[in-house]
Amino acid sequence: MAYDHKKVETKWNQYWLKNKTFKTDASSNKKKFYALDMFPYPSGSGLHVGHPEGYTATDILSRMKRMQGYEVLHPMGWDAFGLPAEQYALDTGNDPAEFTDKNIDTFRRQIQDLGFSYDWDREISTTDPDYYKWTQWIFLKLYEKGLAYIDEVPVNWCPALGTVLANEEVIDGLSERGGHPVERKPMKQWMLRITAYADRLLEDLDELDWPESIKEMQRNWIGRSEGANVTFEVAGQDESFTVFTTRPDTLFGATYAVLAPEHKLVEKITTADQKEHVSAYIEKNKSKSDLERTDLAKEKTGVFTGAYAINPINNQEIPIWIADYVLASYGTGAIMSVPAHDQRDYDFAKTYNLAIIPVLEGGDIEKEAFTEDGKHINSGFLDGLNKDDAIQKAIDWLEKEGKGERQVTYRLRDWLFSRQRYWGEPIPIIHWEDGTTTGVDESELPVILPKTTEIKPSGTGESPLANIDEWVNVTDPKTGMKGRRETNTMPQWAGSSWYYLRFIDPTNSDHLADKDLLNEWLPVDVYIGGAEHAVLHLLYARFWHKFLYDIGVVPTKEPFQKLFNQGMILGENNEKMSKSKGNVVNPDDIVGSHGADTLRLYEMFMGPLDASIAWSETGLDGARRFLDRVWRLFINEETEELSEKIVNDVEDDKLEKVYHETVKQVTENYQDLKFNTAISQMMVFINEAYKTDQILTAYVEGFVKLLSPIAPFIAEELWDKLGHDETITFEAWPTYDETKLEENEIEIVVQILGKNRARMMVDKDVTREELEKLALEHEAIKERIADKTVRKVIVVPGKLVNIVAN
């Protein structure tokens, strides 16, 4: 009978769950290995074939490490707060908690069907009060240390969702979820001071074993730039403003200044006759979305305020303009313009006929700005210096004269942390009637998210929690003072910023996790997930981790030592899978038709783990065919017992070399996450084994072990058929013998001028000199070099001989 995946997969799933095969003993004495997946948001549409790709990769590592004697921590949980559940609840009137629980049940069932070796006793959900108690606790600590604060900031107000969105959640002026229009509106918000950690978040990237592309993205996101703040007086008024510049050396070339339209000074300094123009400009830009503002980037617009500033370095009066190419949110919201040496300033100056004074030699300011290095000219005491020296000297001068100072600016902005939503962790803060604000006492955590049937946004910007009087209103039992709970909730990023810590000690009620256990298990050895989390999630988690390190909660500076981003699985038409395109593949269907092992095998065989590759039904069939071939090779289809080809002794062991090669390559490839080549090597072994009449039992057992991390169900069943009573999970990983990899006779390629001209079989121990001699004496070679002079012979032992002859 053919391999029956349904029967076998059901059998072993029940066995694993019943025996808690994958339970982690967190305090064991074994070496530790922590393999973490990015936990999913349990959406209503269930698991997607993209999920199991990364999960299979970590599962392979986990299963191999168990067999190599490690204590493995391999957990799964749910990032279950989030807007979709709230939107669903609004649409249907159902409780988002119930909806979420139902989705989690589906996800858990689907994930278990795929045979991942998770310790289900460590399952956590960010929505569980026992979990978010500690999310709130971390917030309180941040608040105590002054890293959580309230600020009035212009935020992305989305009327349709009745909530505020983070910049990151707004794409092209529309909400990321739902695609509703978004407008700017100032509001009081909780902010987290991630900028205080900017330098450390940047520097510590160097120590991490992460893909260079992700590190680079984080560096760009943090966007550190060094320069100077320079103070400009406003001519004839008792006002001044500060600009940030990376090129203080070009101060002599500053011919005008530009303020962001939102800059506080604009109203004060604008002259009467320019007032109308300026107001009109500001009004026009206010109504523009960010998208429209950037779309108009090619044509720079602005308007003169009528006021002049005094260039501190030469006391010249320069006009002050406003323009929306200057952003209020970056630097000081004001710039000095050096049109001769900055392309944006150049374009602006050309448009409005402003002066352009070159202060560096080289370039042609008739055509474009000169942004390269050169000797300074027209620059007083900076003349003759190059860029770097002039920057230093200019800053020294500014500091001495009290007109500026060295300054580092980041692109990174503080983390807008509050959400006007129901379905999130309540922020544990109370606003008292005397105007003070305090954190909720630690002993009162968690602040439970109350159940309610009214979760519609208030529409005023407050969250639905504001309508629940018995929850919102509190009285201090000691003083009798009345207060109101913070009604904002936390963003989805909160719970996912520390969940990897809770997995280490998921039921601890006294601490977020036991300190000794954290010492044992951190950092995470390997963390695999999608590249879409390259910046935000990973930056936020690193920030919280560093904070927890500073207050002595965690022992490491960084949470994730090795990170890997799996690629995307595209639809068969090579496009991203989506319902609207009708190219979505449901893992349940594949588990039913081909089996979980086949799905795992196929996803690992498609190509490199980090590549984005299109789904192929015939490719999937091929993966199943391989498992069938393995089954038929080892199992007699009539008796369903072990094939009589499998024996304890053979006369002529034809498989020895390929077996040892396979053990070596598969072991190394798994370690390097090169699963596609590991699988191809196993295919080579099976192809060879088919050509022999007898196969040593030891090879079969070794092969089944190698296969087990990828296809655990069929491996368990074969292990059982091989006569073992216990699970294969903790059997020793196969080893290989290096000496068995060498042939006595090896083939050497003989090249002339780098082109293959002959091959010869030689003894493996032949020396360089002998090899050279043999090559030169080879018949075909002799003929070719007969009329040539041999200039040089390069010998690569074991590989080739290259003769340079002409």
Added chain:
RNA sequence: GCGGUCGUGGCGGAAUGGCAGACGCGCUAGGUUGAGGGCCUAGUCGGGGUUUACUCGGUGGAGGUUCAAGUCCUCUCGACCGCACCA
């Protein structure tokens, strides 16, 4: 525009600077079968040819380094991802 990643058969892809195309899909042929499917075996980069171990060309394009380049360097074209008026 800036930054990153990457261009290899009909397709997915493989190759510590050392025999390009492993492995799989697809296709072709033979075998097995009442037939089909399945399975087994063999072939499958292109041109030429005396078609087993012959020969020439070949990794987006153009140069370069090297005894030797898919791999390293320069330029260029193209694709994808991220950021985007960041002073």
